[in-house]
Amino acid sequence: MRGKARQTRIEEELNESRMDAVLQETLKDFRLNVHAWSEAAMNRPRRPIHPAVRTTWRLAVTWAMGCLLAAGSLGGALYERHHRQEMARHAAAEEARQKQLAVETKAPVASTRQADEQLLAEVDSAVSREVPSAMEPLAALMEGTGEQ
Amino acid sequence: MNPMTLETAEAIAAQEFARVVQEHRPHIFRFLLASTRDVDLAETLTQECFLKAHRYWKDFRGESSAMTWLMRIAINLQRDHWRNRRVQFWRQTKAHGVDLDEASEWLPSGERTAEQQMLARERIGQVWKAVEQLSARQRTVFLLRYVEEQELSEIAQATGLSEGTVKAHLARAVGRVRSELGGRR
Numbered sequence: 001m002r003g004k005a006r007q008t009r010i011e012e013e014l015n016e017s018r019m020d021a022v023l024q025e026t027l028k029d030f031r032l033n034v035h036a037w038s039e040a041a042m043n044r045p046r047r048p049i050h051p052a053v054r055t056t057w058r059l060a061v062t063w064a065m066g067c068l069l070a071a072g073s074l075g076g077a078l079y080e081r082h083h084r085q086e087m088a089r090h091a092a093a094e095e096a097r098q099k100q101l102a103v104e105t106k107a108p109v110a111s112t113r114q115a116d117e118q119l120l121a122e123v124d125s126a127v128s129r130e131v132p133s134a135m136e137p138l139a140a141l142m143e144g145t146g147e148q
Numbered sequence: 149m150n151p152m153t154l155e156t157a158e159a160i161a162a163q164e165f166a167r168v169v170q171e172h173r174p175h176i177f178r179f180l181l182a183s184t185r186d187v188d189l190a191e192t193l194t195q196e197c198f199l200k201a202h203r204y205w206k207d208f209r210g211e212s213s214a215m216t217w218l219m220r221i222a223i224n225l226q227r228d229h230w231r232n233r234r235v236q237f238w239r240q241t242k243a244h245g246v247d248l249d250e251a252s253e254w255l256p257s258g259e260r261t262a263e264q265q266m267l268a269r270e271r272i273g274q275v276w277k278a279v280e281q282l283s284a285r286q287r288t289v290f291l292l293r294y295v296e297e298q299e300l301s302e303i304a305q306a307t308g309l310s311e312g313t314v315k316a317h318l319a320r321a322v323g324r325v326r327s328e329l330g331g332r333r
Contacts, residue, residue, distance in 0.1 A: 022271075022329060023322070023325065023326055023329060025271075026268075026271040026272065026274075026275055026325075026329060027275070027294050027325070029255060029268045029271065029272050030272050030275045030276075030294065030295070031294060031295050031297070032255060032256055033254050033255050033272045034178060034181070034182045034254075034291075034295045035178065035295075036254040036255060036256055037181065037254035038174065038177060038178035038181050038182075039174075040254060041177075041181060041187045041190070041191075042174060042177060044187075
C-alpha cells in the first residue's frame, strides 16, 4: 500500500518536472515568437497613407453617426411639435363645433321668449292707452283725485 | 575653458535622446505589440511614448534606467488607451488585432523537424490564449518577465508595484499558462 503511494508520488513529481520542462521550453519559444514577429513588423514596408485613411474613415463614420443622431433628434422634435399642433387644432375645432351646436339649440327658445315678451308689452301699452269712451269721466275723476 | 552654452547643452541632450530612441525603440515596440497584438496600434503607442519621453527628457534624473522609465511611460499609455477605448463604443475592440493563430506563426525554424515546429506553434498558441485571459497587470508583468527578460526589481519599478506584488502576479500568470498547457496550477 505504502509502496503504491510512493510510486504515485514519484510519478506526480516526474509529471511535474516534465511539465516544468515543457513550460520552460514553451516560454522560450513564446519569447522567440514575439521577438521574430516584432522584428518582422518593424522591418515591414511602411504605408504612410494607411493611418491617415484610417483616421479619415473613423472621422467620417463619427461625423455620419453624429449627423444621423442630430437629424433623428431634430426629426423627432419636429414630429412631436407637429403632432401637438394638430391635436390643439382638433381640440379647438371640436370646441367651436360644440359651441355652435349649443348656440343653435338655444336660439329658437330665446327668440320665442322675446316674441312673447314683445307681444305682451304691446298689449299692455295698447290697453293702457285705449280707454273706452264710457269710462272717460271716471278716468278724468281719477286724474283729478291724483292731483289733489 | 569655455562655459557650456545653452545651445551646446541642448545639442548634447538631443544627441543623447536620439541614442536612447535608437537603443530602446525595438524593446518598447515589442512589448506594446505583445500587449496589444496590433501592429499599427503598437507603432502609434511607441511613437506617443517617445514623444512624451522627449517632452519630459530634461526632467529625467536617471533614478532608474532609461529603459525602465520608457517602459513605465509605455505601460501608462497602453492602460490609458484601453480605458479610452472602452468609452468609444462604436470602435470594435479587436478590429485591427491579429488573431492567436496568426500571432503564433512567427517562430524561427531552428533545427526542428516539421512535427516539432508544429507542436511548438500549437503550444505558443496556448500561451497566447492564456495571456489573453490574464488581467492587464498580470499580462504586463508576464510579458516583461518572459519576453523582455527583465528582473523583478526592474518590473516593480516600471509598473510601480512592490516586488512581492510582482511575484504574486507572475505566479498567477504562470499558473494560468501551465493550466492552459495541460498541467495543474
